[in-house]
Amino acid sequence: MPNGDADRALGTTMIETPGQLTASCTTTADRTYLGISPGPKSEVLANTLHDVQNVVPGWGLHLLDINLTLGNLVDLVGTESKAWLAAPH
Numbered sequence: 001m002p003n004g005d006a007d008r009a010l011g012t013t014m015i016e017t018p019g020q021l022t023a024s025c026t027t028t029a030d031r032t033y034l035g036i037s038p039g040p041k042s043e044v045l046a047n048t049l050h051d052v053q054n055v056v057p058g059w060g061l062h063l064l065d066i067n068l069t070l071g072n073l074v075d076l077v078g079t080e081s082k083a084w085l086a087a088p089h
Helices: 005-010 043-055 065-086
Strands: 021-028 031-038
Touching: 031 043
Parallel strands: none
Antiparallel strands: 021 031
């Protein structure tokens, strides 16, 4: 969703796209990677992927990868931190 005044202040558009990607561990030949695909209702993401491919062919999602998982990583660090703090040391 657009972020209102913050968008104008930064000169960028901030969006959230929960549930619009699928991800799975994928193995092709001798390489394993996190395969990410836009879902059927993710026109913005599909267009972004297309634009990235035009700017840096072959990079895939590397320009966007931290942004794709950041919310999940923050949640995971919070959960793991609570578990560590609760454990006897």
